[in-house]
Amino acid sequence: MRRRGMTRRSLVASAAGLVAAMGTGGDAAAARTARSVRGGAGGESVRNGGDESVRGGGGGEDRFARGEMRGVWVASVANLDWPSRPGLTAAAQRAELIAHLDRAVGLRLNAVVLQVRPTADALWPSPYEPWADCLTGVQGKDPGWDPLATAVREAHDRGLELHAWFNPYRVANHTDPARLAASHPARLHPEWVLPYGGKLYYNPGLPEVRRFVQDAMLDAVRRYAIDAVHWDDYFYPYPVAGQVFEDDAAYARYGSGFPDRAAWRRDNVDRLVREMGERIRETRQGVRFGISPFAVWRNAATDPLGSDTRAGVETYDDLHADTRKWVKEGWIDYICPQIYWHIGQSAADYAKVLAWWNATVRGTGVCLYVGEALYKAGDPAQPAAWQDPAELSRHLTLARDHEEAAGHVFFSAKHVAADRIGAMARVVADHYQDRARAPR
Structure with missing residues (x-):
């Protein structure tokens, strides 16, 4: 949170005060606010x-x-x-x-x-x-x-x-895997890739893709x-x-429990x-x-x-x-x-x-x-x-x-x-x- 005229110290103190105001659910919010106020202290x-x-x-x-x-x-x-x-x-x-x-x-x-x-x-x-x-x-x-x-x-x-x-999932602005470098992971793992709308995408429904x-x-x-x-x-x-993102197999495998x-x-x-x-x-x-x-x-x-x-x-x-x-x-x-x-x-x-x-x-x-x-x-x-x-x-x-x-x-x-x-x-x-x- 930013307020005109408040110092970083007062903002951090206000963040700490969120805990008392919000109960147990306030811990995460206060920590996030204090972290944001202090900012990245990574130095280099x-x-x-x-x-x-x-x-x-x-x-x-x-x-x-x-x-x-x-x-x-x-x-x-x-x-x-x-x-x-x-x-x-x-x-x-x-x-x-x-x-x-x-x-x-x-x-x-x-x-x-x-x-x-x-x-x-x-x-x-x-x-x-x-x-x-x-x-x-x-x-x-x-x-x-x-x-x-x-x-x-x-x-x-x-x-x-x-x-x-970074762009997480876009693989190519075309749909021909053969145009990718031979070492490209999308060629080594064609099961990770789906064509859609004239482009190639990694399938976000696959845990191995998300990790990669x-x-x-x-x-x-x-x-x-x-x-x-x-x-x-x-x-x-x-x-x-007129296009369908064909993630049926991933949904069948991982989609149980979702409405x-x-x-x-x-x-x-x-x-x-x-x-x-x-x-x-x-x-x-x-x-x-x-x-x-x-x-x-x-x-x-x-x-x-x-x-x-x-x-x-x-x-x-x-x-x-x-x-x-x-x-x-x-x-x-x-x-x-x-x-x-x-x-x-x-x-x-x-x-x-x-x-x-x-x-x-x-x-x-x-x-x-x-x-x-x-x-x-x-x-x-x-x-x-x-x-x-x-x-x-x-x-x-x-x-x-x-x-x-x-x-x-x-x-x-x-x-x-x-x-x-x-x-x-x-x-x-x-x-x-x-x-x-x-x-x-």
């Missing part, structure tokens, strides 16, 4: 370049008692942001990566969320999975350097946090001083009309989240665990606990991702919903979705960051609101009135660089006048 994984400012640019010194997240996503899948194309030399790839980091520093950002496991492959020399094809154009081919090691070192040298972004993907991601946690493990919005795949397949699928994802959080803490103290889901848990018309929205996708029902539960149970350290709509959008108003998440995280000790759709700014295919360079800045102004909102992450790096109508420049001018540390 959190650096701020000596800048202890916590000022939020226009919000005053005490605006963010625990820091303010100012992040940018750097997507490697399909070379969306970096590297700009496959097959560049190691020196060229490194230079492009450094340019993204330097740009973040220049804009007074403090965190980079780098995608290091885009399609069940790796941007480090993993003993579990092949090298990612976004580097060389050939999955499994050694690029001649260690991108993750370089990213961690260079980010920390610049006072930036490095959040390692955790092991693969934890290898990076163990070997590198990353500041956080970050997941995006892909769990069970987004629904595709229906949807409940079993949600339990599979719940187990992945809970176990991963536990194993991260066991592996390296101070490494946080954050998830950036699609922003609508459920519409209020579906569930009175849901948001005042009419979104076509609800994570609870469609992706079998009970994002609200993960927050309430304290399984994660931060949630970064992708609130990729403008203020006043009819089906999913940015203001209403933000208010719902603000209320949802209150009292849990889980930090709330907001995923921002910078990529929409100036896109002629988007509504008129996104043609206004001030729309994104208004999001940050609105968030200042929501006590739990502790910062923003912008999608994505190439749009930060292009800034086609100056929306990012407006954010910096209006809100990032001073440096700020990331929340701890």
